[in-house]
Amino acid sequence: MDDDLRERIEREVEKHALLNAVKHESDADVGAIMGPLMGDNPDFREHGDEIPGIAGGVVGRVNDLDYDEKRERLEELAPAELAEIEAEEEEDEHDLPDLPNADDYDEIRMRCAPNPNGPWHVGHARMPAVIGSYRERYDGWFCVRFDDTDPETKRPDLEAYDAILEDLEYLGFEPDATYKASDRLETYYDHARELIDLGGAYTCSCSGEEFSELKNSGEACPHREKDVETVREEFAAMIDGEYESGEMVLRVKTDIEHKNPALRDWVAFRMIDTPHPREEASEYRCWPMLDFQSGVDDHLLGITHIIRGIDLQDSAKRQGFVYDYFDWEYPEVVHWGHVQLDDYDVKMSTSTISELIEQGELDGWDDPRAPTLKSLRRRGIRGEAIVEAMVGLGTSTSDVDLAMSSIYAANRDLIDEKTDRRFFVRDGNQVPLAGDPPAEANPPLHPNHEERGVREIPVGDSVMLESEDLPDPDADDTRLWLKGLGGFELEDGALRYATDDLDVVREEGVDVVHWVPADGRVPLRMRTIEGDVTGHAEPGVADLEPDELVQFERVGFARIDRHESDEEDDAETVAYYTHP
Incomplete structure (x- = not known):
């Protein structure tokens, strides 16, 4: 083997050793690099017997470098291969794909635009989870903009504004700014006037049925060619409230023969007689439709990327006509599918949940049977667990199924090591004890943390067991081990103490x-998705503080909600079931 070949082999070995070490963040291995080395350099194969000996020394020198030195050396020898590793690392680091054309913007700016018609259900969490994650990833900006310009069909709930911000805080995000569209009516009017002057809008008094027939046949509305001055006057009259609901609208002039009828001369403003519930907006009667209001706001707020449902593709196309008139550049758009949720009997719909609350079928937005963020919060589920599960869904255009088990798994990782154990027996049977058992049981507070100590549970003359745990008295083996206490055997209806040998x-x-x-024992009512479960807990549960999490062994995690007494002073602890 001549010196040139040997030098080339050493150089290639070094490159592959560095690739192996950097990719796996560990020492390189001679055996692991031989395959790739020979695959890239087939002419080395005739020297196969000699190469391992050469490689051993080179790999040893590579392994003497620290990780940063290995990375720097790899950048010198093989920058393209290092870039591939970094791309893989980036992909592994993020569940979400890169935002389109993100490098073209000085700052990534996004918006979360809820309709404040009620607190958020679980599906609503996907938007702030993804937007908030992108903000952190790109060191960007995001706002909450309440799109509350429909005081009639999607009437805002005055309590929902703060409730939604509380839900956002629960998920772990704080917006950089907050806006209410109902505060910005004059801004929308100004842009409507400008659009009229550009010849891009006209007032129309056709009935909905009349215009629908014209639109579907590709015929122009007779009001389409009004002169600009007339349109301005009639729009001013709309603003002044001189028309009744349905009597006059302002339409964006698009293409009356567009292949998609939904895009033909769409409504930008309409008259609504129902006053807005916010006092500051209650005098307005001329209201923008969402596509106009949102389109204008996205431009004025400098939004660079919009995430919206795949069913809203027409919104971007409608707004595109307005952007063309104003010579604005439309933001990047990511469309995604809907989220379907398992586990709940109640539909994931704000209006449905609201109706059930009004009818008394649900106790409120935080009823454990309601698929809402307030419910999950009261159950003791951490907001970051919801965010992790939502981000894991990605941004696919297909509808996606969210298993609550994925939220539970993420939450379990967060709370398991911090949560002490307790006993809770559901609708148990009382069984007497015999045979001189210990006077006190001392199960650990946490099996993995001896330093936390043990519980002190006085035993007494009898215990409560769940029905399914009570041995069949006719069985050949009627032994049981009462956790933290010892071994017993069922004899003549009593549990006789037998052993402390595990x-x-x-x-x-x-x-x-x-x-x-x-x-x-402590009477305890546990509220669950399926309904309330009653039973009894060990004595120490009565001393737990509200909001404290426990794991009821063999039952699941729960959040202590409150300790209460009825008129007869019978104490009861109420807990909310978190998950298995």
Whole structure:
């Protein structure tokens, strides 16, 4: 082997060793690089017996470098291959794809534009989760803009403005700015006047049925060619409230023969007699349609990227006509499909949930049976778990199914190590004890954290067990292990204490069950998606603070909501079931 070939082999070995080490963030391995080395350099194969010996020394020198030095050296030898590794790292780092043409903008600016007709259901969390994640990724900007310019069919709820901001805070995001479209009517009027002057809009008094017939046949409305001065006067009369609802609209002049009838001369402003619930906006009667209002605001707020449902593709096309008149550049648009949610019997719809609350079928927006963020919050689910699950859905244009189990899994990772254990027996049977068992049970507060100590549970003369855990008295083996207490055997209707030797569990398969003492047990009502579950908890649960999370062993996580007493002073603890 001549010196030139040897030098080339050493150089190629070094490159592949660096690629291996940087990609896996570990030391390079001679065996791991031989395949790629020979594949890239087939002429090395005739020297296959000699190359491992050469490679060993080169790989050793590579492994003597720290990670940053390896990366710098790889950039010198193979910048293109390093760029590929970095691209893979970027892809692995983010569940979300890159925003289109993000490098073309000095700052990424996005908006979350809720209709404030009620607090958010679970599906609403997807938008702020994704937008907030993009803001962090690109060091960008996002605002909340309440699109509240429909005081009639999607009438705003005055309490929803703050409720939505609270939901956003729960998810872990704070907007850079907050706007209410109903505060910006004069801005929309100014742009409408300018559009009229550009010949891009006209007032129309056709009935909805009349215009629909004309539109669907591709015929122009008879009002389309009004002179600009007349249009301005009639629009001013609309603003002054001189027309009744349905009597006059302002239309954007598009293409009356456009292949999509939905885009033909669409309505930009209409008259609404129902006063807006906000006092500041209650005097207005001429209201912009969402496509006009949102299109103008997106430009004025400098929005660079819009994320919206695939069903709203026509919105971008309608707004495109307005942008063309004003010579504006339309933002980048990402369309995605709808989110379908499992686990709930209640439909994920703000109007449906609101109706059920009004009818008394649900206790409120935080009822555990309601698929709302307020409900998840009261159940003890962390906002960041919801964000993680939502971001994991990506931005596919297909409809996606969100399994609540994905939120539960993310939340479990967040709370499991922090949450102490307790016993809760659902609708249990009381069973007497016999055989001189210990006077006190001391199960650990957390099995993985001995430093937290143990619970002190007085045992008494009898215990409560769940019905399915009680042994069949006719079975051959009626033994049980009461967790934290010891081994028992069912005899003549009583549990007789038998042993404290855990080998009966480890080697003989005796069932381990949870329990509570009959004396001192705490009545507990646990609220769940399926309805309320009643039972009894161990005595220490009565001392837990509201909002504290526990894991009821063999049942699941729960959030302590409150301790209450009825008129007869019978205490009851109320907990909200979090998840398994």
